[in-house]
Amino acid sequence: MTQISPQKVVSITYNLSVTDENGEKRLVESAEEDAPMVFLFGMSGLPEEFENQLSGKQAGDSFSFSLTPEQAYGDYDQQAVVEIPKQVFEIDGQIDADMLQEGNYLPMADNEGNHMQGKVVSIGNEVVQMDFNHPLAGMVMHFDGNVADVRDATPEEMDHGHVHGDGGHDH
Structure with a gap:
């Protein structure tokens, strides 16, 4: 075998x-x-x-x-939980409410183009808190x-x- x-x-x-x-x-x-x-x-x-x-x-x-x-x-890294300006999530000036929901995992890229998954932790008026730790x-x-x-x-x-x-x- x-x-x-x-x-x-x-x-x-x-x-x-x-x-x-x-x-x-x-x-x-x-x-x-x-x-x-x-x-x-x-x-x-x-x-x-x-x-x-x-x-x-x-x-x-x-x-x-x-x-x-x-x-x-x-280990869980608290520094991997970040706030991102809400307008980053706009597509053609609109936010997709089905996509941007607490608990959803979203594909993201950092400034160097590295791809990662982020979990939406909370959604505020101006910022979205994202957690980039592995689940x-x-x-x-x-x-x-x-x-x-x-x-x-x-x-x-x-x-x-x-x-x-x-x-x-x-x-």
């Missing part, structure tokens, strides 16, 4: 829980058999320690591990799951740096 290693396409099912402020585990995400998580090992953009925990496993293997904030998306920053994450499939990546997948076809990118 094929083991998880670089240049392999990996399909997993899992439950992701985080430890909340009361020390309780809270389920925040699942990938089920009908819609597994599929990624190109070594090129996924996932935390390095996440991939390290899966390395060497093969289809049918189960896994259970936890990642600290340092191993995953870092799982500062959290201990607990993964429990199974390896559904491992296969060789195609040359095209390696060139593009992502999975094509089922569970991947179509273009």
